[in-house]
Amino acid sequence: FEVPKVPEKDKNDPYANEPLRSPALIPSSSTPFNAEPPLSILVDNFLTPNDLFFVRNHLPVPIVDPKKYHLDITVQGKRKSVSFTLDDLKKKFPKKTVASVVQCAGNRRSEMVKVKAVKGLNWGAAALSNAEWSGASLDDVLKKAGIDLESLDMEHVQFDGMDMDPTGAPYGASIPMELARRLKKDIIIAYEMNGEEIPRDHGYPVRIIIPGIVGARQVKWLNKITISNEESSCHWQQKDYKGFHASIDWHNVDFSTVPAIMETPIQSAICEPANGSELEEGADEVTVKGYAWSGGGRGVVRVDLSLDGGKTWHSAELKPNNQPLYKSYAWTLWEATLPLPKDHKGKVEIICKAVDSSYNVQPDNVDGIWNLRGVLSNAWYRVQVKVP
Amino acid sequence: FEVPKVPEKDKNDPYANEPLRSPALIPSSSTPFNAEPPLSILVDNFLTPNDLFFVRNHLPVPIVDPKKYHLDITVQGKRKSVSFTLDDLKKKFPKKTVASVVQCAGNRRSEMVKVKAVKGLNWGAAALSNAEWSGASLDDVLKKAGIDLESLDMEHVQFDGMDMDPTGAPYGASIPMELARRLKKDIIIAYEMNGEEIPRDHGYPVRIIIPGIVGARQVKWLNKITISNEESSCHWQQKDYKGFHASIDWHNVDFSTVPAIMETPIQSAICEPANGSELEEGADEVTVKGYAWSGGGRGVVRVDLSLDGGKTWHSAELKPNNQPLYKSYAWTLWEATLPLPKDHKGKVEIICKAVDSSYNVQPDNVDGIWNLRGVLSNAWYRVQVKVP
Ligand SMILES: [Mo]
Ligand SMILES: [Mo]
Numbered sequence: 001f002e003v004p005k006v007p008e009k010d011k012n013d014p015y016a017n018e019p020l021r022s023p024a025l026i027p028s029s030s031t032p033f034n035a036e037p038p039l040s041i042l043v044d045n046f047l048t049p050n051d052l053f054f055v056r057n058h059l060p061v062p063i064v065d066p067k068k069y070h071l072d073i074t075v076q077g078k079r080k081s082v083s084f085t086l087d088d089l090k091k092k093f094p095k096k097t098v099a100s101v102v103q104c105a106g107n108r109r110s111e112m113v114k115v116k117a118v119k120g121l122n123w124g125a126a127a128l129s130n131a132e133w134s135g136a137s138l139d140d141v142l143k144k145a146g147i148d149l150e151s152l153d154m155e156h157v158q159f160d161g162m163d164m165d166p167t168g169a170p171y172g173a174s175i176p177m178e179l180a181r182r183l184k185k186d187i188i189i190a191y192e193m194n195g196e197e198i199p200r201d202h203g204y205p206v207r208i209i210i211p212g213i214v215g216a217r218q219v220k221w222l223n224k225i226t227i228s229n230e231e232s233s234c235h236w237q238q239k240d241y242k243g244f245h246a247s248i249d250w251h252n253v254d255f256s257t258v259p260a261i262m263e264t265p266i267q268s269a270i271c272e273p274a275n276g277s278e279l280e281e282g283a284d285e286v287t288v289k290g291y292a293w294s295g296g297g298r299g300v301v302r303v304d305l306s307l308d309g310g311k312t313w314h315s316a317e318l319k320p321n322n323q324p325l326y327k328s329y330a331w332t333l334w335e336a337t338l339p340l341p342k343d344h345k346g347k348v349e350i351i352c353k354a355v356d357s358s359y360n361v362q363p364d365n366v367d368g369i370w371n372l373r374g375v376l377s378n379a380w381y382r383v384q385v386k387v388p
Numbered sequence: 389f390e391v392p393k394v395p396e397k398d399k400n401d402p403y404a405n406e407p408l409r410s411p412a413l414i415p416s417s418s419t420p421f422n423a424e425p426p427l428s429i430l431v432d433n434f435l436t437p438n439d440l441f442f443v444r445n446h447l448p449v450p451i452v453d454p455k456k457y458h459l460d461i462t463v464q465g466k467r468k469s470v471s472f473t474l475d476d477l478k479k480k481f482p483k484k485t486v487a488s489v490v491q492c493a494g495n496r497r498s499e500m501v502k503v504k505a506v507k508g509l510n511w512g513a514a515a516l517s518n519a520e521w522s523g524a525s526l527d528d529v530l531k532k533a534g535i536d537l538e539s540l541d542m543e544h545v546q547f548d549g550m551d552m553d554p555t556g557a558p559y560g561a562s563i564p565m566e567l568a569r570r571l572k573k574d575i576i577i578a579y580e581m582n583g584e585e586i587p588r589d590h591g592y593p594v595r596i597i598i599p600g601i602v603g604a605r606q607v608k609w610l611n612k613i614t615i616s617n618e619e620s621s622c623h624w625q626q627k628d629y630k631g632f633h634a635s636i637d638w639h640n641v642d643f644s645t646v647p648a649i650m651e652t653p654i655q656s657a658i659c660e661p662a663n664g665s666e667l668e669e670g671a672d673e674v675t676v677k678g679y680a681w682s683g684g685g686r687g688v689v690r691v692d693l694s695l696d697g698g699k700t701w702h703s704a705e706l707k708p709n710n711q712p713l714y715k716s717y718a719w720t721l722w723e724a725t726l727p728l729p730k731d732h733k734g735k736v737e738i739i740c741k742a743v744d745s746s747y748n749v750q751p752d753n754v755d756g757i758w759n760l761r762g763v764l765s766n767a768w769y770r771v772q773v774k775v776p
Contacts, residue, residue, distance in 0.1 A: 178714040182570065243747050245692040245701040257703070258689050259713060263746035296684065296746050301646050304633040310756060313633040315645070325647060326566035353756070358651035358684050359631050359764050360748040364756050368698060368741070368768075369749055376747050380756075 014060040014166070019200040022051040028121040032057040033201070036126035043271040043289040043333055046321070047099065047194050048129035055201045056104045056127065058171050058236060059163040062221050066205045071189065073145045076154065076228040082145040086205050089189060092144065093136035096188055099323070099330035100211040101293050102218055103128035105241045105261055108269070108377035111366055118374030119250070125269035125381065128293065130331045133209040135190035138225075142184070147227060149181050158232045159208050162221035173217040174232035175210060179262055186211050186297075186329070189222065211329035212297045213262045216241045231260070246370040253372060263295035266362055267378045268303055268354035275383040279340075279348075283387060286350070287337045288316070290381070294356035299328030302355040307341050307348050310364075310380075314338055316352070325357045344387050353380045402448040402554070407588040410439040416509040420445040421589070424514035431659040431677040431721055434709070435487065435582050436517035443589045444492045444515065446559050446624060447551040450609050454593045459577065461533045464542065464616040470533035474593050477577060480532065481524035486576055487711070487718035488599040489681050490606055491516035493629045493649055496657070496765035499754055506762030507638070513657035513769065516681065518719045521597040523578035526613075530572070535615060537569050546620045547596050550609035561605040562620035563598060567650055574599050574685075574717070577610065599717035600685045601650045604629045619648070634758040641760060651683035654750055655766045656691055656742035663771040667728075667736075671775060674738070675725045676704070678769070682744035687716030690743040695729055695736055698752075698768075702726055704740070713745045732775050741768045 010016030015031040025035035037052040048054075066086050074081040084092070106120045107127035121127075142149060149157075158174040165171075180187070188209040191198060198204045203220030210218050216236055231237055239255045272289040273279065279286055286307075292300040303316040316334040323330055340348055353362045363369055366379040398404030403419040413423035425440040436442075454474050462469040472480070494508045495515035509515075530537065537545075546562040553559075568575070576597040579586060586592045591608030598606050604624055619625055627643045660677040661667065667674055674695075680688040691704040704722040711718055728736055741750045751757055754767040 176712070176714055178712040182714065243690070243743065245690065245703065247701040259745065261747055262714070263686075265746055265748040294746075296686075298651075298684075298746075302631070302633065313635040315633065324564070324566045326564055326570065326650070355631065357647065358653055358682075358686075358748075359649055360653040360746075361751050361757055363749050364752040368752050 017063055018061050021055070021201065024052060025055065028123055032059055033061070034121050036124055037129070039124060039126045039269070039271045040274060042126055042129070042291055046130065046330070046333060047132055050131070050194055050196060050199050050202070053129040053131060053202060054104065054127050056215055057163070057201065059165055061200050062162040062164070064162055064205055064221055069205050071206060071222060072224045073142070073147070074224065074226045075147060075152070076226060076230070084141065086191065089136045089141070089191060089206065093140045095134050096137045097132055097134040098186060098188055098209065098211055099130065099132045099321070100209055101128055101130045101329065101331045102215040103264060103267065103293065105214045105216055105264070105375040107267070109374035111379065112370055112374040112377045115366055115370045118372055120374045131194050133188050133190040134192035134195070135188045135206070135209070137185055138187035138189060139184040141189055149177065149184055152227060154227050155229045156231050158226040158228050159217070159219035159222060160224040160226070161219045162223045170223065171219065171236065172232045172234035173219050173237050174228070175213065175217055175262060179213070183210060183212070212295045214241065214264050214295070217262065240373065241375060242373070243376050244371045246367070249372050261375065265376060265378050266292070266294040266298070266354050266356040266360045268292035268352050268362065269381045270350055270352050270383045273383065273385050278386040278388055281388045283340060285337055285339050286348070286385070287335065288350055288352070289333070289335045290352055291331045291333055292354035293331040294360065297327045297329055298356040298358050298360070299323065299325035300332040300354055301325070301357055301359070303334045304353050305336055305338060306351045307338055309349065310351060328357070340387060346388070347384060347386050350383050350385065351380050405451055406449050409443070409589065412440060413443065416511055420447055421449070422509050424512055425517070427512060427514045427657070427659045428662060430514055430517070430679055434518065434718070434721060435520055438519070438582055438584060438587050438590070441517040441519060441590060442492065442515050444603055445551070445589065447553055449588050450550040450552070452550055452593055452609055457593050459594060459610060460612045461530070461535070462612065462614045463535060463540070464614060472529065474579065477524045477529070477579060477594065481528045483522055484525045484576055485520055485522040486574060486597065486599055487518065487520045487709070488597055489516055489518045489717065489719045490603045491652060491655065491681065493602045493604055493652070493763040495655070497762035499767065500758055500762045500765045503754055503758045506760055508762045519582050521576050521578040522580035522583070523576045523594070523597070525573055526575035526577060527572040529577055537565065537572055540615060542615050543617045544619050546614040546616050547605070547607035547610060548612040548614070549607045550611045558611065559607065559624065560620045560622035561607050561625050562616070563601065563605055563650060567601070571598060571600070600683045602629065602652050602683070605650065628761060629763060630761070631764050632759045634755070637760050649763065653764060653766050654680070654682040654686070654742050654744040654748045656680035656740050656750065657769045658738055658740050658771050661771065661773050666774040666776055669776045671728060673725055673727050674736070674773070675723065676738055676740070677721070677723045678740055679719045679721055680742035681719040682748065685715045685717055686744040686746050686748070687711065687713040688720035688742055689713070689745055689747070691722045692741050692743070693724055693726060694739045695726055697737065698739060716745070728775060734776070735772060735774050738771050738773065739768050
């Protein structure tokens with residue numbers, strides 16, 4: 001790793017030092033950079049390749065010198081904080097690995113926009129990816145710092161990044177103590193992504209991986225962990241990434257009335273065939289592929305497909321993700337080959353819906369879950385294909 | 389407690405020794421006895437009174453002499469089992485208490501029946517209740533028996549009851565080890581319900597309380613705990629209480645293809661006003677009360693109400709259940725007073741839908757979740773009222 005040199009002319013441009021990115025990524029914004037891969041590539045690999053992993057940046061990508069990196073851990077009200085260098089994290093703790101999905105709260109927002117305008121990036125269905133993350137477990141690191149979450153009477157665990165807004169305030173997030181206690185052995189202070197250094201866009205050199213919860217809390221460029229009685233005061237914790245009903249809009253929203261999104265609901269999408277694509281001439285069947293995933297470590301028990309608007313259903317074949325059903329952080333890729341309806345009249349709508357290990361289901365349509373920020377968009381997924 | 393004497397003439401009637409029951413309960417079957425309270429009483433008390441708690445029996449209620457009671461704990465493949473008397477359970481372990489909902493998998497089945505016939509008791513929306521359960525924690529008892537679930541390389545924890553079918557086979561159930569590990573401090577070997585001895589209908593003298601999962605696994609009249617590599621072989625674990633899509637019916641069902649229901653999805657219902665009831669003459673508002681609950685310890689973040697078919701929504705006031713949002717086993721009762729639509733034409737439909745801490749939602753309608761056993765019925769709840 002070499003610390004990039006900033007040309008003199010770009011000194012005032014916070015986005016002058018962005019990393020190189022794969023041209024295959026489809027940007028939804030350039031500063032900050034946000035992009036998703038083509039939907040079809042998601043089903044090509046159980047682990048999404050690093051350069052194709054969707055990117056969700058809230059701020060400019062910071063430049064972090066790995067030699068100077070240290071993670072500070074503090075307990076609110078205690079004077080002493082404990083620091084670990086990157087080398088400490090790599091050498092003083094067992095290396096733990098977990099395959100885990102990161103999903104943006106706004107994944108599939110573009111479907112919600114069709115009901116009524118929302119505020120947010122116009123994500124398709126690929127604002128999530130699955131990778132194998134390696135690092136020290138939060139549990140091990142906290143123990144070494146002399147912190148026992150079970151006995152500590154505090155309410156939140158805060159994470160601060162090194163990415164900063166123009167006022168110098170960092171991106172940050174927190175999770176409730178109950179979640180930290182439940183997950184702590186599975187929370188990874190990660191320094192590797194799919195066996196490589198974490199790319200700059202994904203948090204180089206260290207990010208927190210909190211399996212089963214929304215991407216927004218899995219802070220990249222991790223700078224500081226604070227055990228506190230307060231939630232993170234960060235904008236994205238307090239005034240964003242929350243779910244409201246459809247009659248709350250910007251004129252009457254009170255962000256304090258509902259909790260920040262942590263675990264996310266059951267989700268699935270069809271990655272192949274593409275929406276609007278044409279099947280082979282005279283085709284009498286169609287092979288459908290996609291992903292399914294749920295938050296909270298809930299595995300996928302079923303993916304149902306319909307080619308007739310929900311009158312009849314077929315179960316897809318689920319590819320095992322090799323994680324226990326009740327501690328399932330990776331996604332489940334699935335596939336099915338289905339006979340086309342005989343009365344298709346040249347076009348067919350394919351619907352998928354998934355069920356998680358808590359038998360939670362996706363809602364039938366997006367109207368009932370519309371919300372002003374366009375988050376948590378997980379209605380039945382639909383693609384239209386032409387049958388020549 | 390006195391062991392009931394069986395009159396000579398009833399010796400061959402397995403249902404001759406059923407307990408006395410409140411006449412307020414509304415039976416859905418008499419042998420075995422199954423009954424729900426009137427829906428409206430659910431919102432009267434955070435803790436459902438013992439005599440009004442819904443009853444779900446699969447078999448005759450056994451007569452258990454508390455002096456002879458003992459709980460046997462076995463690890464598959466080990467010769468020695470460990471036994472605890474009722475007195476042991478009460479005196480050798482700290483008494484733990486948890487407020488937790490028990491819900492039948494078939495709660496609200498009667499709504500599913502309207503789409504297409506299903507097999508099962510015709511439950512309304514009161515096949516669930518909330519009580520405070522006290523007893524020894526499974527964790528403490530297993531530790532005393534020398535068993536550590538973390539290090540034991542086994543897949544399931546089985547529970548056998550003392551209620552038996554005509555062949556002498558007991559009711560039984562099991563939970564996956566991952567769930568047992570996650571929950572173990574919260575699983576209660578209960579000998580008290582709302583501060584009293586557990587009534588015979590609810591498992592006297594001892595039942596297992598596994599917070600956040602379906603009632604069917606929370607075995608009553610608990611006889612035996614077995615740590616095993618096998619799931620319970622019981623009918624209700626293997627060939628019942630599983631969820632399928634709507635195109636699976638009795639001619640094509642293969643119960644081995646999906647996992648047994650454990651955690652259940654987000655649920656809510658309106659308890660007041662009653663469906664079909666009449667509001668006061670000239671009323672211009674309506675007070676609506678109900679419950680919301682989700683499995684897996686997920687608390688309730690929102691209950692949304694609509695009086696215009698889902699076009700506009702109002703949030704109900706949630707009564708705190710005093711449990712953490714991510715470890716919430718009791719239900720959330722709620723209430724709202726809403727203005728009636730001016731164009732009501734003498735009748736109004738009230739809809740409720742709830743959202744849990746994982747932002748899972750209830751599906752819009754029952755068609756998409758219909759299944760042959762009529763379980764997991766959690767579509768938006770609707771009541772029609774007349775406005776004179
Ligand atoms: Mo996000
Ligand atoms: Mo049940």
